[in-house]
Amino acid sequence: MEQGAPELPPGLLAEPLGGLAADPVAAGDEEAAGIGCGAEGRLAGSGDASMTGGSFWSKKIEITVSEAEKRTGRNAMNMQETYTAYLIETRSVESSDGQSVLTDSLWRRYSEFELLRNYLLVYYPHIVVPPLPEKRAEFVWHKLSADNMDPDFVERRRIGLENFLLRVASHSVLSEDKIFYLFLTQENNWKETVNETGFQLKADSRLKALNATFRVKNPDKRFTDLKHYGDELQSVISHLLRVRARVADRLYGVYKVHGNYGRVFSEWSAIEKEMGDGLQSAGHHMDVYAASIDDILEEEEHYADQLKEYLFYAEALRAVCRKHELMQYDLEMAAQDLASKKQQCEELATGTVRTFSLKGMTSKLFGQETPEQREARIKVLEEQINEGEEQLKSKNLEGREFVKAAWADIERFKEQKNHDLKEALISYAVMQISMCKKGIQVWTNAKECFSKM
Amino acid sequence: MSAGGVGTPKSLPSSGPKSLQDMPHPLAGPSSEDVAGGELSPSPDLQLPRSVADKDLSLPNGGTPAGTSSPASSSSLLNRLQLDDDLDGETRDLFVAVDDPKKHVCTMETYITYRVTTKTSRIEFDLPEYSVRRRYQDFDWLRNKLEESQPTHLIPPLPEKFVVKGVVDRFSEEFVETRRKALDKFLKRIADHPVLSFNEHFNVFLTAKDLNAYKKQGMALLSKVGESVKYVTGGYKLRSRPLEFAAMGEYLDMFALKLGTIDRIAQRIIKEEVEYLVELREYGPVYSTWGGLEVELEEPLEGVSACIGNCCTALEDLTDDMTEDFLPVLREYILYSESMKNVLKKRDQVQGEYEAKLEAVALKKEERPKVPTDVEKCQDRVECFNADLKADMERWQNNKRQDFRQLLMGMADKNIQYYEKCLTAWESIIPLLQEKQETK
Numbered sequence: 001m002e003q004g005a006p007e008l009p010p011g012l013l014a015e016p017l018g019g020l021a022a023d024p025v026a027a028g029d030e031e032a033a034g035i036g037c038g039a040e041g042r043l044a045g046s047g048d049a050s051m052t053g054g055s056f057w058s059k060k061i062e063i064t065v066s067e068a069e070k071r072t073g074r075n076a077m078n079m080q081e082t083y084t085a086y087l088i089e090t091r092s093v094e095s096s097d098g099q100s101v102l103t104d105s106l107w108r109r110y111s112e113f114e115l116l117r118n119y120l121l122v123y124y125p126h127i128v129v130p131p132l133p134e135k136r137a138e139f140v141w142h143k144l145s146a147d148n149m150d151p152d153f154v155e156r157r158r159i160g161l162e163n164f165l166l167r168v169a170s171h172s173v174l175s176e177d178k179i180f181y182l183f184l185t186q187e188n189n190w191k192e193t194v195n196e197t198g199f200q201l202k203a204d205s206r207l208k209a210l211n212a213t214f215r216v217k218n219p220d221k222r223f224t225d226l227k228h229y230g231d232e233l234q235s236v237i238s239h240l241l242r243v244r245a246r247v248a249d250r251l252y253g254v255y256k257v258h259g260n261y262g263r264v265f266s267e268w269s270a271i272e273k274e275m276g277d278g279l280q281s282a283g284h285h286m287d288v289y290a291a292s293i294d295d296i297l298e299e300e301e302h303y304a305d306q307l308k309e310y311l312f313y314a315e316a317l318r319a320v321c322r323k324h325e326l327m328q329y330d331l332e333m334a335a336q337d338l339a340s341k342k343q344q345c346e347e348l349a350t351g352t353v354r355t356f357s358l359k360g361m362t363s364k365l366f367g368q369e370t371p372e373q374r375e376a377r378i379k380v381l382e383e384q385i386n387e388g389e390e391q392l393k394s395k396n397l398e399g400r401e402f403v404k405a406a407w408a409d410i411e412r413f414k415e416q417k418n419h420d421l422k423e424a425l426i427s428y429a430v431m432q433i434s435m436c437k438k439g440i441q442v443w444t445n446a447k448e449c450f451s452k453m
Numbered sequence: 454m455s456a457g458g459v460g461t462p463k464s465l466p467s468s469g470p471k472s473l474q475d476m477p478h479p480l481a482g483p484s485s486e487d488v489a490g491g492e493l494s495p496s497p498d499l500q501l502p503r504s505v506a507d508k509d510l511s512l513p514n515g516g517t518p519a520g521t522s523s524p525a526s527s528s529s530l531l532n533r534l535q536l537d538d539d540l541d542g543e544t545r546d547l548f549v550a551v552d553d554p555k556k557h558v559c560t561m562e563t564y565i566t567y568r569v570t571t572k573t574s575r576i577e578f579d580l581p582e583y584s585v586r587r588r589y590q591d592f593d594w595l596r597n598k599l600e601e602s603q604p605t606h607l608i609p610p611l612p613e614k615f616v617v618k619g620v621v622d623r624f625s626e627e628f629v630e631t632r633r634k635a636l637d638k639f640l641k642r643i644a645d646h647p648v649l650s651f652n653e654h655f656n657v658f659l660t661a662k663d664l665n666a667y668k669k670q671g672m673a674l675l676s677k678v679g680e681s682v683k684y685v686t687g688g689y690k691l692r693s694r695p696l697e698f699a700a701m702g703e704y705l706d707m708f709a710l711k712l713g714t715i716d717r718i719a720q721r722i723i724k725e726e727v728e729y730l731v732e733l734r735e736y737g738p739v740y741s742t743w744g745g746l747e748v749e750l751e752e753p754l755e756g757v758s759a760c761i762g763n764c765c766t767a768l769e770d771l772t773d774d775m776t777e778d779f780l781p782v783l784r785e786y787i788l789y790s791e792s793m794k795n796v797l798k799k800r801d802q803v804q805g806e807y808e809a810k811l812e813a814v815a816l817k818k819e820e821r822p823k824v825p826t827d828v829e830k831c832q833d834r835v836e837c838f839n840a841d842l843k844a845d846m847e848r849w850q851n852n853k854r855q856d857f858r859q860l861l862m863g864m865a866d867k868n869i870q871y872y873e874k875c876l877t878a879w880e881s882i883i884p885l886l887q888e889k890q891e892t893k
C-alpha cells in the first residue's frame with residue numbers, strides 16, 4: 001500500500017462513497033486495507049526503471065503463441081499427467097526497418113496462464129481483466145469433440161491464449177506489470193516469483209462467494225446498472241451460444257442428409273440411359289454440398305469463440321462490480337461503526353441514554369460507574385473515533401480512486417467491446433454470405449446437370 | 454368393355470342425365486354403326502380409334518372376330534401418333550384442367566369436389582367446352598374403368614386415397630391443393646395419351662352432367678367385366694419373358710426402389726429443415742434481446758436478428774415448396790411404376806395363355822387341324838399387347854425424363870432461391886455494420 005494515485009483531485013469523486021467522509025473515528029478492520037487500487041498493483045515493478053508508458057518494453061513487441069505441444073509429466077502428487085504446452089514467442093520490432101527480432105521464446109501451460117490471470121485479477125480489481133479461453137469446450141455442437149486433447153480444440157485454445165496475451169499487452173495498465181513481463185520472458189521460477197508477491201493473501205475471499213449479497217445502503221447506480229448489465233450479458237450470450245450450437249447441429253443434419261442424394265443418384269444413373277450422366281454428375285455435386293458444411297461450421301466456431309470471450313468478459317465485468325460493492329459495504333460498515341461510537345461517546349458525556357441499549361440497561365441495573373471510569377472510557381472512545389475517522393477518510397479516498405480508475409477502464413472496455421462485437425458480427429455475416437454463395441454455386445452446378453438430362 | 458350387352462350402355466357415354474334420344478351428337482352415329490357391326494368403338498374417328506377399339510375389345514372379349522391385321526396396324530398407328538404427340542402442343546386437341554375445389558357438407562358425409570373443365574376440338578365431343586364437378590371417387594371410378602377397358606395400356610396413377618392415415622386433415626387447404634394438382638396431372642396424362650384420351654369412359658367423365666346415373670348403368674355390366682378380368686388374370690405360367698420385358702421389369706423394380714429412397718431422403722431433409730427452422734426461430738430473437746441491453750450495438754444486433762428472420766421465411770418457403778411440389782411428383786412416379794408393373798404382369802398372362810395354347814396345339818396337332826385360328830388370335834393379342842406396352846413405356850420414359858428434369862431442376866431452383874434470399878439478407882446488414890464502424 002504505497003500510495004493511492006495522488007494525482008486525482010478528490011473533489012470529482014462519486015457520490016455514495018463520498019457521502020460519509022466527514023464522520024468521526026472508529027476502530028478499523030484491517031481486512032479490506034490490502035486490496036489496493038490501481039497504483040498499488042504495480043508493486044512488483046518497484047525495482048524497475050520507470051512506470052511511464054512502455055516501461056519494460058524499450059521497443060515495440062510482438063507476441064505470438066506459435067505452437068502447442070502435448071507433454072507428459074509428473075504433477076505435484078507425483079502422478080502421471082498429460083498436458084498441453086504452448087510456445088510463446090516475443091519479438092521486438094525495430095521501428096526503423098520494420099524487421100522483428102526474436103527476443104524470447106518459452107513454453108507455458110494453461111495452468112500458468114490461469115495463475116497469471118488470477119494474479120492480475122487480485123492486483124487490478126478495478127480493471128476488466130481479459131478472460132482466458134475456456135478450460136473445457138462448452139457450447140459446442142455435438143459433432144465437435146469436447147476432448148481437451150482434440151487437435152481442433154487445442155488449436156482454438158492456442159488462438160484464444162494468444163488473444164489473451166495480446167489483450168493484456170495492449171492494455172495500458174496491465175502491460176506495465178512486471179509479473180506479466182516475466183511471464184513472457186522468464187521460463188524458470190516464474191511461479192515462485194508470482195507466489196512471492198503474496199497475491200493470494202490479498203485476495204478477498206468474499207469476492208469468490210458469487211452470490212453473497214451485501215446489503216449496501218447507498219449503492220452507486222452506475223455500478224448496480226453495470227452489474228445488472230453484466231448479468232444480462234452473460235445470460236444472453238450463453239443463451240445465444242447454446243442456441244447457436246443447436247442451429248449448427250441442425251444445419252449439419254440438413255447438409256449431410258443431402259449427401260444421400262449423391263449415393264442414390266449415382267445408383268439410379270446406372271439404370272438410366274439418357275438421364276444417367278446428368279444424374280451421376282448431379283450426385284457428385286450433392287456430395288460436394290454435404291462435405292462443404294464441415295468447413296462452414298468449423299469457421300463458425302471462431303465466431304462462437306469470439307462470443308465466448310465476451311461471455312467471460314461479462315464475468316470480469318461483474319468481478320469489478322462485486323469489488324466495488326464490497327468496498328462500498330466496508331465503507332458503510334466503517335461509517336456505521338463510527339457513528340455508533342460517536343453516539344456512545346455523547347451518551348457517556350451527557351449521561352443520557354437516547355436509545356434503548358444493552359449498555360443502558362446494565363448501567364441502570366448495576367448502578368452508575370465512577371466518573372473516573374467514565375472519563376477513561378470516553379477517552380478510549382475518542383481515540384477510537386479519531387482512528388476511525390482517519391480510516392474512513394482513507395477508505396473514502398481509496399474508494400474514490402477505485403471508482404475513478406474502474407470507470408475509466410469500464411469505458412475503455414465498452415469501446416473495445418462495441419468495436420470487437422461489430423467486427424465479429426461482420427465476420428459472421430461474411431461467413432453466412434460465403435455459405436450462401438457456396439450453396440448457390442453447388443445448386444447451380446447441379447441444376448446444369450439436371451438440365452442436361 | 455366387354456361384348457354381350459354392350460350396345461345399350463355404349464350409346465350412353467355423353468348423355469349422363471339426358472336420355473338417349475336427346476343426343477344427336479357425333480358419337481351416336483358411329484357407335485350405333487359399330488353396334489350394328491358388332492363393333493363397340495365409341496369413336497367416330499375412322500381409322501385410328503377403330504383399330505384401337507378393336508384391340509381393346511379383342512382382349513377381354515376373347516372371341517370377337519376382329520380384323521386379324523389390326524395389331525400390326527394399331528401399333529404402327531400408335532407409333533405415328535406418338536411422333537405427332539412428340540411435336541407437342543401442335544397436335545393437341547384436348548385440354549383438361551382440374552381446379553376450384555369445393556367442400557360439400559351433407560348430412561351423410563363431407564367431401565370435396567373439383568371442377569373439371571375441358572376444351573376440345575375433337576368431334577367426339579358435342580361441345581367445344583365442358584365444365585363439370587367431380588369428386589375423388591369419380592376419378593377412382595374412371596381409373597378402374599380405364600384399367601378394365603384398356604388392359605394393355607399403362608393407366609396413370611391417382612394420388613393415394615389417404616396420404617398419411619389419420620395424420621393429414623383431408624379438408625386442409627394444403628392437402629386439397631396437393632390432391633388437386635395430382636388429379637389435374639392424372640387427367641392431363643390421359644388427355645395426352647393417343648389411346649386413352651379416346652376412351653368412352655373418359656369422355657363421359659369429362660362431359661356427363663350426372664355421372665352417377667352412368668355409373669349405375671355400368672353396374673349392370675359389372676359381373677361380365679369381372680369375369681373377363683378374371684379370365685385375363687387366370688394363372689398361366691410364363692415360359693420365358695422376352696428379354697426386353699424382363700429388362701423393363703427389372704428396370705421398374707430398381708426405379709421404384711431408388712425413388713423410394715429419394716422419397717425417404719427428401720422427407721428426412723424436410724424434417725431436418727423443419728427442425729433447423731425451429732432452432733433458427735429461437736436464434737434470431739436472442740440477438741434482439743441482446744440488442745435491448747446495448748446502446749451502440751443495438752442496431753447491428755437488431756439487424757442480425759431481422760436478417761435471421763428473413764432467412765427463416767426463406768427456409769419456410771423452401772420446405773413448403775419441397776413438400777407441396779417435390780414429394781407428390783415422386784410419389785406419383787412410385788405409383789406409376791406400380792401401375793406399370795401391373796400391366797407388365799397382365800402382359801405376361803396373355804403371353805402365358807398363348808404359350809399354353811400353342812403347346813396344346815402342338816400336342817393335338819393331328820386331331821384338330823383347325824386350331825391355329827384360335828392360337829393365331831392369341832398370338833395377335835400378345836403382339837398387340839407388346840406393341841401397346843412398348844409404346845406406352847416409351848411414352849412413359851419420355852414423360853419421366855421430362856418430368857424428372859423439371860422436378861430436379863425445380864428442386865435446384867428452389868434451393869438457389871433460398872440461398873439468394875439469405876444472401877440478400879446478410880449482404881444488406883453489412884453496410885449497417887460498417888457504417889456504424891466508420892462513424893465511431
